[in-house]
Amino acid sequence: MLAALMGRPQGTFASKVEVEGDSVTVTREVDGGLETVKLAIPAIVTTDLRLNEPRYASLPNIMKAKSKPLANKTPADYGVDTTPRIETVKVSEPPKRVAGIKVADVDELMAKLKAMGVAA
Amino acid sequence: MKTLVWVEHDAGQVKDATLACVTAASKLGEVHLLVAGEGVGPVAEAAAKIAGVGKVHVAEGATYAYALPEAVATLVVELMGHHDAFLAPATANGKNIAPRVAALLDVMQISEILSVEGDATFTRPIYAGNAIATVKSSEAKLVITVRGTSFEKAAREGGTGEIEAVSSAGDAGGATFIGQEISKSERPELTSAKIIVSGGRALQNSENFHSIIEPLADKLGAGVGASRAAVDAGYVPNDYQVGQTGKIVAPEVYMAVGISGAIQHLAGMKDSKTIIAINKDEDAPIFQVADIGLVGDLFKIVPELTSKL
Numbered sequence: 001m002l003a004a005l006m007g008r009p010q011g012t013f014a015s016k017v018e019v020e021g022d023s024v025t026v027t028r029e030v031d032g033g034l035e036t037v038k039l040a041i042p043a044i045v046t047t048d049l050r051l052n053e054p055r056y057a058s059l060p061n062i063m064k065a066k067s068k069p070l071a072n073k074t075p076a077d078y079g080v081d082t083t084p085r086i087e088t089v090k091v092s093e094p095p096k097r098v099a100g101i102k103v104a105d106v107d108e109l110m111a112k113l114k115a116m117g118v119a120a
Numbered sequence: 121m122k123t124l125v126w127v128e129h130d131a132g133q134v135k136d137a138t139l140a141c142v143t144a145a146s147k148l149g150e151v152h153l154l155v156a157g158e159g160v161g162p163v164a165e166a167a168a169k170i171a172g173v174g175k176v177h178v179a180e181g182a183t184y185a186y187a188l189p190e191a192v193a194t195l196v197v198e199l200m201g202h203h204d205a206f207l208a209p210a211t212a213n214g215k216n217i218a219p220r221v222a223a224l225l226d227v228m229q230i231s232e233i234l235s236v237e238g239d240a241t242f243t244r245p246i247y248a249g250n251a252i253a254t255v256k257s258s259e260a261k262l263v264i265t266v267r268g269t270s271f272e273k274a275a276r277e278g279g280t281g282e283i284e285a286v287s288s289a290g291d292a293g294g295a296t297f298i299g300q301e302i303s304k305s306e307r308p309e310l311t312s313a314k315i316i317v318s319g320g321r322a323l324q325n326s327e328n329f330h331s332i333i334e335p336l337a338d339k340l341g342a343g344v345g346a347s348r349a350a351v352d353a354g355y356v357p358n359d360y361q362v363g364q365t366g367k368i369v370a371p372e373v374y375m376a377v378g379i380s381g382a383i384q385h386l387a388g389m390k391d392s393k394t395i396i397a398i399n400k401d402e403d404a405p406i407f408q409v410a411d412i413g414l415v416g417d418l419f420k421i422v423p424e425l426t427s428k429l
Contacts (some may be wrong), residue, residue: 001223009190009295012216015358025298030212031311031367033302033359037188040294048358049365086228089241089254097390100411102402106424109396109414113429116373116394 003044011037011045121149121239124177124203126196128187128213129155129163136312137209139170139273141266145207146172146274147236148262153177153281154199156184156192156290168281171274176281183290186300187213190293193220198288200225205262210368211311214265222263229263230255234270248364249387268311269370269391303357305344310362313343315373318362318389321349322378322399322418329355332422333377339429345369345389347379363388378418381406398422 003010011017011026015034018025019041028035029048039045057065075082103109123145128135145151151172155164156179164178177199183191196206196217206221208214210232222229233242240257242264310316317340319333329350337344345362346355362369364384374392379385381397381404389395390409397410398418407413414421 001219001229004193004220004223007293009293010216010220011295012189013212028212029358030300031359032309033300033357035186035300036298038296038298043294084228085258086230087256087258089256091246091251091253094245094249094252097395097409099408100395100413102407102413102415104414105416106414106421106428109412109425110428112412 006042006044009037009039009043011039011043013048014045015048017045121204122152122202123148123150123205123207124152124154124196124199126192126206126208126214126217127153127155127163127167128209128211129157129160129167132162132166134163134166134170134276135209135211136273136309137211137214137266137268139276140268140271141207141209142170142172142274143271144233144236144264144266145205148205148207148239150174152203154179154196154286156181156187156195158182158185160184164283166276168283169277169279170281171276171278173279173281176283177286178283179286179288179290181288181290183292186297187217188292188295188297189213189216189220190295191290192217193224194293195286195288195290196221197224199286200261203261205264207264207266210265210267218263218265225261225263227259227261227263228257229265230257231265232267233264234267245387248384249390250383267368269368303359307337308341308343310343310345310360310367310369313369313371315340315342315375316345316362316369316371316389316392317342317375317377318345318347318379319350319355319377320347320379321353323350323355325353326355328419332418336375336377336422336426336429339426340373340375342373342375343371347376347382347385349382376406376410377422379406380404381409 013029014026016027125145152175154177168176208218235243246253317337323329346360351361364387370391372393375396377398395410396412397406398414402415
């Protein structure tokens with residue numbers, strides 16, 4: 001969405017990102033495998049969970065971060081309207097699955113599969 | 121209400137997820153389709169035959185060849201001038217395009233809908249499928265992605281849609297397609313397979329995965345899936361992954377082999393009709409959702425099962 005608002009190209013579900021000059025090559029995880037696209041910079045890239053190892057904040061840095069000033073702003077300060085335009089009517093529990101039966105061995109499982117018409 | 125459905129196609133075929141999307145759209149009103157791509161004449165003709173389709177908008181051009189969201193979204197926005205709702209399947213491509221369309225139209229997207237409850241009311245999963253929210257939109261235009269496993273597929277034949285060419289050169293907006301590596305497989309695609317055999321970390325390595333899970337799957341004519349643990353451990357490629365961050369599947373029979381059943385995995389398969397679990401830990405959570413459970417060593421059970429089939 002950000003990419004669209006900025007009118008810039010996007011690379012979503014990225015599993016590999018390489019910057020070369022004024023473009024970035026992004027390898028994306030798609031349904032059947034991988035897809036590679038080249039995007040003109042600036043571009044918006046969203047990552048897949050296997051892209052890299054996150055950097056964890058070290059304790060000294062956490063301590064240092066505590067002393068940094070924080071500027072509290074509201075969306076209105078930036079002229080942004082955040083009124084939701086979708087209303088949640090209700091939230092319900094999905095149908096629960098109940099635990100079924102346990103079979104003792106492969107033969108019994110075979111019998112069940114046959115009964116379902118899966119195995120011949 | 122006039123709806124526009126983005127048709128996902130591959131090798132001249134309309135994908136199954138699109139058919140489910142057509143069913144969802146038909147609950148809202150008139151169904152129009154958008155077929156964009158290069159050399160898409162046959163796809164457009166196939167699309168026009170889908171039951172319940174009114175009109176098929178066809179955008180022909182090299183820019184649209186690989187469903188680049190920059191190009192397709194711009195095209196969709198042009199067409200949305202005379203449509204009230206845009207629907208796309210919640211696939212990698214659909215999820216790439218729809219948010220871009222939503223942003224350009226300045227509307228809130230409604231993702232992964234499970235059912236249509238009214239003109240602008242839908243249900244969708246939240247918290248990894250642990251709760252179902254019913255949401256009502258007050259937008260002038262709707263932008264929706266549809267979970268393919270939650271709707272019946274519209275029939276491929278029986279429709280008499282009218283084909284209309286869209287003249288738009290398209291602009292890929294700074295994106296270029298370089299290439300793709302699609303894993304080739306003779307097995308059915310996960311999201312549309314009737315039977316799925318999935319393996320987990322208990323298989324220990326890639327060789328075991330291939331020598332234990334795959335022969336069973338081939339005997340059953342099943343698709344092959346995996347848990348995130350098995351994918352992270354590198355036994356199989358990422359696109360095998362079933363679960364919240366992988367594929368959402370709902371086959372007739374789902375066989376989980378050596379999968380303990382983490383909640384994120386269950387989120388991806390609990391709509392399966394029958395779940396069969398094979399695991400050596402009898403307290404594994406997978407048995408709480410399985411219709412048929414078999415406690416034991418998969419290295420003995422699965423080859424035995426394969427040989428008896």
